[in-house]
Amino acid sequence: MKLHKIFQSIALSICFAFLAMTFLLISTEDVSAKVRVVGSIPDFAAIAQEIGGDKVEVASLSKGYQDPHFVDAKPSLILVLNKADLLLYAGLELEIGWLPPLITGARNSKILRGNIGNLDCSTLIPRLLEVPITKVDRSLGDIHPGGNPHYWLDPRNGIAIAKGIAERLKEIDPENASYYDERLGDFVRRLSAKIKEWDEKLAPYKGTQIITYHKSWVYFSDWAGFEEVGFVEPKPGIPPSPSYVADLIRKIQQMNVKLVIEESFYSQKAPDLIAQKAGASLLVLPSEVGGRDGINTYSELFDAIVGEITSKLANHGKG
């Protein structure tokens, strides 16, 4: 009889222990259940981190020093997408060569087009540039039929992107809506103040003629008031031939071109030659967060770009 009682109490305490553990597990899971956000490029991930704070876990599929048109579709990226609650991407076919197969491989219905976890950030941009008015034909090069996809290089668009991301986070995680709103407000205030500061730095250089490697700086130039007078690529995505480079040099020798801008993942050979012949300075600039060590936020990206451009232009012609 006594033995029976002892067994009963042991069994009961084991039951309680299990129950307690289960509750503990459930509650810790609830507390730590972060919204998993994945950006196709680090800029979207960085903005999402600023809006989501400790309620999100962010990752980027590509690195800021990689050409965003051509990313290696590694199997590890499929795993990242498989667990994602929200996918942020540039759209306008920027990622057409690598993102669709990754999404298919991920087998995650949350991030499929039309679902709440799929955010094409181009839909947030109030004014897209270079939207073709005639039918697009691939012979024109890597032309994007919906417009130029490099819109994150105008910081004013960063505000629109942040607002769109906050809206989605609130839909996915309504319990923390006021947290996201508060952080969005803070982000917009900080970025707006920086934009004012960059505007003032760039103001003396309005109308500066530049040449860029790829048509990836059109939004930046539109904001900074620069005039793009030529491109190292004859057509987007197509590297220049020697005769094209010679023609471009002839064309620009009479012009007052001050800057040639390119990203580090493009060859410097032709841009170097063009800059020399035009009497211009060549600037190899980061175009994304993580494009260089020390650029970890969206704002730091523009600090670097605006800082380098304005100091180059201030010293131009001073030998």
Ligand SMILES: [Zn+2]
């Ligand atoms: Zn492009």
